[in-house]
Amino acid sequence: MRSMWERLFLAAWQKRGVLACLLWPLSKLFQLVVNFRFALFVLGYKKQTRIAVPVVVVGNIFIGGTGKTPLVIWLVKELQKAGWHPAVISRGYGAAAENVVMLDANATAQQVGDEPLLIAERTGCPVAVGRDRVAVAQCLLAALPEIDIIFADDGLQHYALARDIEIVLFDQRGIGNGWMLPAGPLRESVQRRRDFTVCNLAVGITHANLPGMPPDTLPMYLQAGAAYSLHDPLHQKDLKDFQGQRLVAAAGIGNPQRFFTMLEQHGLQSKTMTFPDHYAFDAQSFAGIDAECILITEKDAVKCRQIAALKNDARIWVVPVEAQLDASFAATLIQMISEKTHGSTPA
Numbered sequence: 001m002r003s004m005w006e007r008l009f010l011a012a013w014q015k016r017g018v019l020a021c022l023l024w025p026l027s028k029l030f031q032l033v034v035n036f037r038f039a040l041f042v043l044g045y046k047k048q049t050r051i052a053v054p055v056v057v058v059g060n061i062f063i064g065g066t067g068k069t070p071l072v073i074w075l076v077k078e079l080q081k082a083g084w085h086p087a088v089i090s091r092g093y094g095a096a097a098e099n100v101v102m103l104d105a106n107a108t109a110q111q112v113g114d115e116p117l118l119i120a121e122r123t124g125c126p127v128a129v130g131r132d133r134v135a136v137a138q139c140l141l142a143a144l145p146e147i148d149i150i151f152a153d154d155g156l157q158h159y160a161l162a163r164d165i166e167i168v169l170f171d172q173r174g175i176g177n178g179w180m181l182p183a184g185p186l187r188e189s190v191q192r193r194r195d196f197t198v199c200n201l202a203v204g205i206t207h208a209n210l211p212g213m214p215p216d217t218l219p220m221y222l223q224a225g226a227a228y229s230l231h232d233p234l235h236q237k238d239l240k241d242f243q244g245q246r247l248v249a250a251a252g253i254g255n256p257q258r259f260f261t262m263l264e265q266h267g268l269q270s271k272t273m274t275f276p277d278h279y280a281f282d283a284q285s286f287a288g289i290d291a292e293c294i295l296i297t298e299k300d301a302v303k304c305r306q307i308a309a310l311k312n313d314a315r316i317w318v319v320p321v322e323a324q325l326d327a328s329f330a331a332t333l334i335q336m337i338s339e340k341t342h343g344s345t346p347a
Contacts, residue, residue: 006276009182009185010064010185013176013177013179013183013184013185014173014176014177015177016177016179020177020179020183020184021183022183023182023183024179024183026182026183027179027180027181027182027183027184030180030181030182031180031189034180034187034188034189037159038159041159041160046159046160047160048159048160048161048162049134049160049161049162050162051134051137051138051141051150051161051162052141053141053147053148053149053150054148054149054150054164054165054337054340054341055137055149055150055151055152055161055162055163055164055165056075056149056150056151056152056163056164056165056166056167056333056337057151057152057155057156057158057161057163057165057166057167058071058072058075058151058152058153058154058155058167058169059152059153059154059155059156059157059166059167059168059169060154060156060168060169060170060187061156061168061186061187061188061189061190061192062170062171062173062175062176062185062186062187063181063185063186063187064185064254064255064277065253065254065255065277066169066170066171066200066254066255067169067171067200067220067222067255067258067323068115068153068154068169069115069118069119069153069299070200070220070222070321070322070323071167071169071198071200071220071323071325072088072119072151072153073118073119073122073123073323074220074322074323074325075151075167075330075333076088076119076123076125076151077123078327078330079149079330079334080123080125082330082334084148084149084334085125085146085147085148085149086125086147086148086149086150086151087125087126087127087128087140087144087147087149087150087151088116088119088120088123088125088126088127088128088150088151088152088153089127089128089129089130089133089136089137089140089150089151089152089153089155090113090115090116090119090127090128090129090136090152090153090154090155091113091129091130091131091133091154091155091158092112092113092115092116092129092130093113093114093115093277093278098131099130100128100129100130100132100135100136100139101128101129101130102126102127102128102139102140102143103116103117103120103126103127103128103129107120108306109302109303109306110280112127112129113129113278114278114299114300114302114303115153115299116129116153117302118298118299118302119153121302122298126140126143126144126147128140132160133152133155133158133160133161134160134161137150137152137161149337156168156187156188157187157188164337164340164341165195165196165333165336165337165340166193166194166195166196167194167195167196167197167198168192168194168196168197168198169198169199169200169220170197170198170199170200170210170213170217171199171200171201171255171258172199172200172201172202172205172210172258173185173255174199174210174211174212174213175190175210175211175212175213178190178211178212190212195336196218196329196333197213197214197216197217197218198217198218198219198220198325199213199217199218199219199220200220200221200222200258201219201220201221202221202258202261202262203221203265206219207219218325218326218329219325219326220323220324220325221323221324222258222262222321222322222323222324223321223322223323223324224239224262224263224266224319224320224321225319225320225321225322226238226239226320227239227242227295227317227318227319227320228317228318228320229314229316229317229318230296230301230304230305230310230311230313230316230317230318231311231312231313231314231316233318237317239263239266239267239268239319240266240267242268242293242295242317243267243268245292245293246290246291246292246293247268247269247270247271247291247292247293247294247295248270248271248272248273248286248289248291248293248294248295249263249268249270249271249272249273249294249295249296250272250273250274250275250285250286250294250295250296250300251272251273251274251275251296251297251300252274252275252276252277252278252279252281252297252299252300253277253297253299253300254277256272256274256275259297259319260272262319262321263295263319268295270295271291273289275300279300279303280303281300281303281304281307281310282307283307283308283309283310284309285304285310286310286313286315286316289315291315292315293315293316293317294313294315294316294317295317295318295319296316296317296318296319297318297319297321298318298319298320298321301318304316
């Protein structure tokens with residue numbers, strides 16, 4: 001039922017049709033509330049805390065998933081290559097813990113959320129989660145003083161944490177109908193300030209084809225790597241090697257169609273299984289599925305491998321993706337951070 005309503009609204013939010021127009025007055029009320037809350041921080045009625053190192057916030061104003069996790073992973077790796085010591089903080093969607101939790105080898109997706117766990121696995125950088133992002137950042141710095149920059153995953157609206165850089169991510173859906181919730185898909189106005197706009201695009205699409213995207217939008221593409229067995233990650237296969245097999249593609253991410261389309265672009269024909277974003281898989285999730293191979297996302301894999309029945313299912317293969325952006329983006333980001341924090345460009 002939830003999925004049906006999600007599909008209904010996502011379709012309605014792509015145009016200014018009857019349903020969107022009926023909800024438009026409510027969206028203006030929502031906009032007033034958002035603007036009022038932001039003004040409380042700007043005017044000093046609500047406290048904003050600045051921590052000891054630069055903070056870069058990566059988020060989206062389009063409701064649902066736009067590909068933030070691959071972007072955060074790319075940014076962390078680029079700064080690591082440049083000699084920085086980044087860390088990541090997150091709320092941790094669905095995380096059970098109420099207090100600050102620093103991820104370690106024993107962390108589970110149920111405790112900390114699937115995206116923080118994936119970021120930690122892919123980058124090796126310190127990651128911590130908690131409801132109060134200021135407290136999370138402060139705990140990280142107290143435990144690991146070598147950290148010199150923090151990325152806040154999905155914290156655009158968490159104004160209590162002062163930030164130096166804001167990166168707003170869209171995907172090929174653009175800004176939808178351009179209206180805020182509930183008449184449209186936007187959490188904040190499309191005119192909200194930010195330092196960078198990134199758009200996660202399908203191959204063959206440019207941001208110039210998407211109304212509402214600023215001309216300086218940075219394109220991002222997700223490139224699929226070799227699939228690996230959930231049971232034995234050292235066992236890898238090129239995607240083309242799955243052609244001709246009885247396949248099921250399963251995804252519990254914000255925009256599952258993006259995953260399915262990527263597989264089609266690699267010549268794979270598969271039945272699809274769509275789960276809600278952050279879906280809690282269980283031992284029966286793929287029971288009775290008639291398939292030689294089941295292809296899943298890395299985000300789903302961090303949960304599936306913690307369930308013995310799924311980890312031991314030799315049919316399940318994980319398809320990793322890597323964000324592809326212009327390398328100059330990282331250089332520009334580093335220069336901007338230096339200018340904001342030190343008042344000069346790096347030597």
